[in-house]
Amino acid sequence: MAGRRLGLRKxxxxxxxxxxxxxxxxxxxxxxxxxxxxxxxxxxxxxxxSDCRVDPGxxxxxxxxxxxVLDEEVTPHVDPASVLVIFSGGEVLVREDLELAGREVSxxxxxxxxxxxxxxxxxRRLRGLVDAGLRSVSVxxxxxxxxxxxxxxxxxxxxxxxxxxxxxxxxxxxxxxxxTCVTGASVPLLPEFxxxxxxxGVRSWRLFSIFPVGRAKEDxxxxxxxxxxxxxxxxxxxxxEEGRIDAxxxxxxxxxxxxxxxxxxxxxxxxxxxxxxxxxxxxxxxxTSVRADFHQGNIYRDRFWEVWQNRFEPFRNRExxxxxxxxxxxxxxxxxxxxxxxxxxxxxxxxxxxxxx
Amino acid sequence: MNRxxxxxxxxxxxxxxACSSVRHSSAGKDRTQERVGAEAQPDSLERRIMVMYGVPSxxxxxxxxxxxxxxxxxxxxxxxxxxxTAPNAE
Numbered sequence: 001m002a003g004r005r006l007g008l009r010k011x012x013x014x015x016x017x018x019x020x021x022x023x024x025x026x027x028x029x030x031x032x033x034x035x036x037x038x039x040x041x042x043x044x045x046x047x048x049x050s051d052c053r054v055d056p057g058x059x060x061x062x063x064x065x066x067x068x069v070l071d072e073e074v075t076p077h078v079d080p081a082s083v084l085v086i087f088s089g090g091e092v093l094v095r096e097d098l099e100l101a102g103r104e105v106s107x108x109x110x111x112x113x114x115x116x117x118x119x120x121x122x123x124r125r126l127r128g129l130v131d132a133g134l135r136s137v138s139v140x141x142x143x144x145x146x147x148x149x150x151x152x153x154x155x156x157x158x159x160x161x162x163x164x165x166x167x168x169x170x171x172x173x174x175x176x177x178x179x180t181c182v183t184g185a186s187v188p189l190l191p192e193f194x195x196x197x198x199x200x201g202v203r204s205w206r207l208f209s210i211f212p213v214g215r216a217k218e219d220x221x222x223x224x225x226x227x228x229x230x231x232x233x234x235x236x237x238x239x240x241e242e243g244r245i246d247a248x249x250x251x252x253x254x255x256x257x258x259x260x261x262x263x264x265x266x267x268x269x270x271x272x273x274x275x276x277x278x279x280x281x282x283x284x285x286x287x288t289s290v291r292a293d294f295h296q297g298n299i300y301r302d303r304f305w306e307v308w309q310n311r312f313e314p315f316r317n318r319e320x321x322x323x324x325x326x327x328x329x330x331x332x333x334x335x336x337x338x339x340x341x342x343x344x345x346x347x348x349x350x351x352x353x354x355x356x357x
Numbered sequence: 358m359n360r361x362x363x364x365x366x367x368x369x370x371x372x373x374x375a376c377s378s379v380r381h382s383s384a385g386k387d388r389t390q391e392r393v394g395a396e397a398q399p400d401s402l403e404r405r406i407m408v409m410y411g412v413p414s415x416x417x418x419x420x421x422x423x424x425x426x427x428x429x430x431x432x433x434x435x436x437x438x439x440x441x442t443a444p445n446a447e
Contacts, residue, residue: 013372016363020379023360031405084405086412113412135415175413204413251408260375268378270406289409341409 003230004256004357014259014334017266025273025316030308032270033074033083034277034288035066037101038090042119045152047181047216056090061280063101065299069278070108073304080109084136087112088277088288093120099132106133113137113175118164119157126167136175138206139165143186143193151181151222162200169201177204179250184221187228190235198245207236208250211342212350213291226356233357236262253342253353254335271340272296272315276308284308286315289341314347315340325352378406 006014039056041048074083085105092098092114105112113136114129126134141161142148148158168176178197182190190207197205209229210222224232232249237258239247249255249262251269259266271286272294278284283295284307294314297307314320321337329335331354337343342350367376405414 009370010372013367013370013375016367016370017372017376017379020360020363020376024379032408032411034410084412084414086410088410111415113415115410115412136412138412173416175415177413206407208409248407251406260372264374265378265406266372266375268406270378270408274405275408275411287408287410339409 003258004354006257006259010257010259014266018333021268024268028273028308028312028316030074030078030083030274030276032086032275034086034088034275035061035101036088036090036277036279036288037061037063037066037092037098038095039280040094041089041091041117042094043091043117043152043154043157045117045215046219047151047183047210047222048214058280060095061278061282063097063104065282066101066278067104067108069299069304070105070110073299075108077305081111083110085110085112087114089115090280091117091119093125099128102129102132102134111135115179116140116164117152117157118161119154120160121164121167123167126164126171130171130174134174137168138177138179139168140181141165141178141197142181142183143189144196147183147186147189151183165200165202177206178202179206179208181208181210181222182224182232183210184224184228187224187231187235190232194239194245194247202245204246206248206250207232209252211252213341229356233258233262251339253338254331256331256354256357258357259334267335269318269336269339272312276304278304286312286340289339291341292343292345294340294343320347321349323347324349325355329354 038060039058040060041056087098087101093116095101098114102112112133114134115138118139118141139161141158142151145158148161149155152158165178168174180186180193186193194205209224209232210216212223216222233255236247236249239245240262248264249258251263251267254267255262271290275287276284277286277288277290278299279288279295282299282301284297284299284302284304285295296311297304318336321343322332326332326337326349335354338349338352344350364373364376364380367373407413
């Protein structure tokens, strides 16, 4: 078991990586742009970090507002082909103009993808989206029927998500993965679930732990114990060694001895470094997973590119995170306080991955 | 230390792939992200880190139909489409 211990070879490589990463931060080349196009959702999941619901009380952002930012603030400064636009929610499929949005983004030369719970994905809808230039999609499937439907609070959600996955797997040229939020209850079922995914033809699988933000904060039963967390990482490691499916842990936190063993790359938080988001209310931030108020501006008041170039200081200089349990941690040089999404509005760390090992 | 040497060292240690997400940096060049062209790395999509709530990097740019929408399906496959790199390939 890898645990916390870092061998000399890995430590040296991490030192090199940290050094190279500083250049990446200094450049802050935008390579991923989220558009949180809606907070509406056709489900009301127990673990929703965005606290989405059928009627969130927040209107969708009009497509023309997002396109204006692309045209006036982004396209003049980037090669569109090198910036991945990700439609995010809420549940993006509730937007009836999603195909139009995709077509307009594609027409401007940007590759685009979306994250979906699959509930409303029909064959016809998928065809329309692919024709509109959809290049990549992530589908949420949180375990077998009982676990998935429990988390998603809908008895039809597993069947619909599986149907959607079967459509996606058959679609040539479409990048995809399955994303699974692992709970304590689902840890023992992971091997069986992996085998099911492989039998369905799935090649890429990303596992998350549930972090205490949004509704997930209210339900501690969704979280793993430290032992279960280690068991999940060990499972990912051995699954990768077997090579039957490309399993990986999400980009969440620094994992000590598991670094480069449960993910393709060393840990880094790209939020605000190479990733920006435009929220449904126009706020400009890092990843959409960052729910705390690290907003750097708003497209209705500020110029996006000016914000991207000149603000984002808390994202690019993480020294502020060297406090609390991070203050004297020897791993800070590698983890820089963990993912931005793991900090609350006060900047306090919600939990440390490394210390769970 | 020169960036190339650092990458060579990382490769020697067996962690070339683990460092690939920072390989596209262009130290010493203009820090402004320039419009279309010279600085854009053709494989930058493949090297991006997959972020929370994000999606996998699509394969390399597909041929674009006349109206500007990428074509899908086998007809869109081209010979320069890279093969997917296996995880942890060093």
